[in-house]
Amino acid sequence: MILHDFLPSGNGYKIRLLLTLLGKPFDLVEYDITKGETRTPEFISRINANGKIPALELGDGHILTESNAILIHLAEGTPYLPADVWQRTEVMQWLFFEQYDHEPTIAVLRAWVAIKGMPEHADILVPMKQAGAKKALEFMEKRLSDHDWLVADGLSIADISLYAYTHVAEEGHIDLSVYPGIMAWMDRISALPGYIPITMKP
């Protein structure tokens, strides 16, 4: 398997972390998204028409895109995507929450502060993103203040997906110390056997 990726990407890290926990070896091909390397005609035509990493190229020619869709694909049949129909639906709910409420605020703030530089109209856009980030984190805290995991009683791809950008939220100047449930949950994840940090190459 070849993972087309950008090492600082939380969306890419989701896949790297799951593959590592599953014990599945993969190669990394890196693109610098700050230099438009996923927007080249070659990338668009061969890897992902939507011009984004991560994309997971399988040996049989299939190329999977959309980080959370890749998580579902890889986790099917493993404990990370429960077989129970209600738990599965809860996992899906968290995955869509991640892409709608969490990533566009928390990941984008980090990208602006720590990776790409601030955008035009930052004075207007940053407070909007900060308000959205706060709302998303409060919603997670509501669950994690009295549960160890987002779904049922074990690690699932919901945790992997939400962890990816939450654990680096402070790079976007978001203070996580006010969310004790989230802090304890992040400690549980980073203590997992087989855990790798976001900056570690396979």
Next chain:
Amino acid sequence: MILHDFLPSGNGYKIRLLLTLLGKPFDLVEYDITKGETRTPEFISRINANGKIPALELGDGHILTESNAILIHLAEGTPYLPADVWQRTEVMQWLFFEQYDHEPTIAVLRAWVAIKGMPEHADILVPMKQAGAKKALEFMEKRLSDHDWLVADGLSIADISLYAYTHVAEEGHIDLSVYPGIMAWMDRISALPGYIPITMKP
């Protein structure tokens, strides 16, 4: 089943359209999101802690949230969510694309123009949303210019999800006539037996 919903919502319409195509009866409880009716303590504590419609209340007490997670839940085991593993993953890819690239641009423009009124800083925000909407529609057009459906050769929840806000995009002042593949696909969907328009109550 009780669908907690707001009739103009495309996210709600996804569920109404799928339930109708599946021949499953349901009751509608309506909330006016422009008046904050999904942000009341009662709604937050009993229906959806994230304060959003749609939420599907099942007879057994389960309440499902996140429109695309509800689609997956309802379509499992039906032709609208294929059993083939690659087709399933393609459906998932479209569903995450919908929530990340499509809904936050196309649905939000429509909400501003036709439902909620323009936001503060519209002069800055509207052109950003318009650029994102164009990109999302071009990505759909790439597929639909030479395919009848988003995944494989039949209607799936990918089509239902993307149709919901695409077919009312012009309410947000987006010109769809430049996308002939999308136009023909919308005609195919509205011609389906059992089709209901977004404004029709069950």
